[in-house]
Amino acid sequence: MLSLNNIEVIYNDVILVLKGMSLEVPQGKIVALLGSNGAGKSTTLKAVSGLLKPEDGEVTDGSITFEGEDIHHLDAADIVRRGIFQVMEGRRVFEHLDVEQNLLAGSYTRSDRGQIKADIEAVYTYFPRLKERRRQESGYLSGGEQQMLAIGRAMMAKPKLIMLDEPSLGLAPLLVRDIFDIITRINKEQGTTILLVEQNARLALDAADYAYIMENGRIVLAGDPQQLKDNADVREFYLGLNEVGTRKSYRDVKHYKRRKRWLS
Amino acid sequence: MDKFIQLTLTGMTNGAILALVALGFVLIYKASDVINFAQGDFLMVGAYLAYAFIVQFGIIWPIGLLLTMAAAVVLGIVVERFILRPMIGEPIISVIMVTIGLSSVLRAVVSAIWGTTGRAFPSFLPDTPLNIAGAIIPADRLIALALVMVLLGMFMFFFRFSKEGIAMRATADDQQAALSMGISVKSVFAMAWSISAAVAALAGVIVANIVELNGAALAGFGLRVFPVVILGGMDSIPGAILGGLIIGLLEVYTAGYTSPSLGLASVVPFIVLILILMVKPYGLFGEIRIERV
Ligand SMILES: Nc1ncnc2c1ncn2[C@@H]1O[C@H](COP(=O)(O)OP(=O)(O)OP(=O)(O)O)[C@@H](O)[C@H]1O
Numbered sequence: 001m002l003s004l005n006n007i008e009v010i011y012n013d014v015i016l017v018l019k020g021m022s023l024e025v026p027q028g029k030i031v032a033l034l035g036s037n038g039a040g041k042s043t044t045l046k047a048v049s050g051l052l053k054p055e056d057g058e059v060t061d062g063s064i065t066f067e068g069e070d071i072h073h074l075d076a077a078d079i080v081r082r083g084i085f086q087v088m089e090g091r092r093v094f095e096h097l098d099v100e101q102n103l104l105a106g107s108y109t110r111s112d113r114g115q116i117k118a119d120i121e122a123v124y125t126y127f128p129r130l131k132e133r134r135r136q137e138s139g140y141l142s143g144g145e146q147q148m149l150a151i152g153r154a155m156m157a158k159p160k161l162i163m164l165d166e167p168s169l170g171l172a173p174l175l176v177r178d179i180f181d182i183i184t185r186i187n188k189e190q191g192t193t194i195l196l197v198e199q200n201a202r203l204a205l206d207a208a209d210y211a212y213i214m215e216n217g218r219i220v221l222a223g224d225p226q227q228l229k230d231n232a233d234v235r236e237f238y239l240g241l242n243e244v245g246t247r248k249s250y251r252d253v254k255h256y257k258r259r260k261r262w263l264s
Numbered sequence: 265m266d267k268f269i270q271l272t273l274t275g276m277t278n279g280a281i282l283a284l285v286a287l288g289f290v291l292i293y294k295a296s297d298v299i300n301f302a303q304g305d306f307l308m309v310g311a312y313l314a315y316a317f318i319v320q321f322g323i324i325w326p327i328g329l330l331l332t333m334a335a336a337v338v339l340g341i342v343v344e345r346f347i348l349r350p351m352i353g354e355p356i357i358s359v360i361m362v363t364i365g366l367s368s369v370l371r372a373v374v375s376a377i378w379g380t381t382g383r384a385f386p387s388f389l390p391d392t393p394l395n396i397a398g399a400i401i402p403a404d405r406l407i408a409l410a411l412v413m414v415l416l417g418m419f420m421f422f423f424r425f426s427k428e429g430i431a432m433r434a435t436a437d438d439q440q441a442a443l444s445m446g447i448s449v450k451s452v453f454a455m456a457w458s459i460s461a462a463v464a465a466l467a468g469v470i471v472a473n474i475v476e477l478n479g480a481a482l483a484g485f486g487l488r489v490f491p492v493v494i495l496g497g498m499d500s501i502p503g504a505i506l507g508g509l510i511i512g513l514l515e516v517y518t519a520g521y522t523s524p525s526l527g528l529a530s531v532v533p534f535i536v537l538i539l540i541l542m543v544k545p546y547g548l549f550g551e552i553r554i555e556r557v
């Protein structure tokens with residue numbers, strides 16, 4: 001459905017951030033994209049959604065296709081119209097609009113205006129808490145409620161693909177689990193394809209059908225989640241598990257070697 | 265008592281017109297962070313365009329008025345596209361200088377075409393005096409008041425319920441997030457400038473209708489907008505409306521109840537302004553930057 005082939009992204013004409021990034025998102029699946037801070041995950045999503053321009057970033061090489069068509073020259077509004085919606089990192093709700101107005105803003109590109117009331121109600125069935133707060137200015141919602149709103153707002157656009165950038169950021173563990181449950185439900189019930197960027201590798205691997213791990217602007221590892229969970233590197237660097245009985249000094253050496261292999 | 269009603273109605277009319285001009289100013293500031301020093305000049309251009317259409321070309325006034333509004337919309341779009349958009353990302357002070365420059369250019373063009381002396385404006389609103397609870401008010405002022413109130417109501421509705429109005433407020437809140445909704449930030453800017461110019465043009469016609477067609481006086485209206493928007497909050501639409509009414513009333517009450525030799529009418533509003541800002545630094549309705557993580 002979505003495929004990135006060897007893309008290169010440069011900020012401010014000099015800072016090379018993505019260096020031959022490739023990735024496939026098949027229709028109807030949940031694909032996780034993991035990686036440490038600064039790996040280029042958000043940049044990857046913005047390259048797809050056309051949001052690099054306001055940050056002075058540019059796709060300088062490679063291609064991005066969605067449903068077989070090249071989209072990387074389109075502007076953000078056209079990309080939303082084609083059915084790709086990015087939920088940006090840090091929630092980014094419109095603080096001075098109330099909950100319902102935020103949802104309406106999400107439906108901006110739709111032409112079937114008559115259907116919108118029903119869809120707002122549908123969003124409320126996923127997030128009953130938002131319904132209770134429908135007239136509240138969203139700047140005063142809790143972090144979790146704002147994340148729900150950000151996801152609900154994406155649903156209002158009726159996209160084929162939702163790209164979520166760190167939906168667990170700054171939320172309590174219990175709430176993170178709720179949010180992940182809802183993401184899986186949206187995928188199953190609405191048939192929405194999902195590209196999920198996460199730091200919380202454990203949860204992301206549980207939810208995903210396929211996962212990529214990126215470092216330093218390119219993919220270093222990919223596979224189905226179970227495979228990755230069993231991979232020693234992933235266990236150590238992303239799930240925080242040590243192999244039992246390994247001595248510390250020995251581990252440090254291995255750590256160095258693995259890092260090196262990944263970065264080269 | 266008659267005097268009080270008289271002053272209240274006059275103050276409300278003045279205030280409502282001020283509110284209309286302030287609203288245009290707030291729209292531009294909210295959407296694009298530009299402080300538009302040429303707002304008053306939009307008023308002037310509007311009034312002169314109406315004069316040209318209605319008096320000089322002899323078009324009947326309802327159509328002349330529509331043409332004026334349409335021309336103002338075009339002016340707003342042109343100004344945004346060719347003057348302000350290239351300035352995106354430049355320091356605020358440069359952008360302010362550009363709007364001041366725009367103001368001088370508009371004044372120069374108007375005085376080159378129509379000269380600088382005042383002219384009688386066709387009064388399409390009847391100015392028959394009406395007796396309201398003992399106060400004598402010309403009908404055109406009341407009609408103007410009603411007209412402005414209807415317009416302000418329409419704006420409140422537009423920003424609360426319409427798709428484009430919500431998109432404009434969303435853009436004011438977070439441009440990049442608005443972009444991620446598929447909202448075209450460029451068209452939101454263009455819309456803010458064109459609505460603002462059209463509203464100012466209408467205000468210009470109303471003022472010219474009540475007073476006379478005088479370029480300097482109309483352009484001077486632009487400066488009177490500042491106490492209004494500072495009082496109401498630079499980025500608040502209800503604030504612009506309430507701020508306009510408060511300043512309008514204060515001016516008229518002070519002029520009516522104090523000796524003119526004291527010259528208090530233009531000072532008292534500023535004193536009240538300072539007092540209010542001491543309590544509410546963002547203005548009465550200014551948007552507080554919401555801090556939460
Ligand atoms: N607007 C920008 N201008 C210049 N450099 C940028 C810009 N945005 C990101 N970068 C750089 O690009 C690299 C990747 O950033 P990106 O935000 O994509 O990382 P990330 O994987 O999303 O990290 P995190 O997990 O911390 O969100 C970083 O080194 C960052 O400093």
Ligand SMILES: [Mg+2]
Pocket residue numbers: 041042043089165
């Ligand atoms: Mg990121």
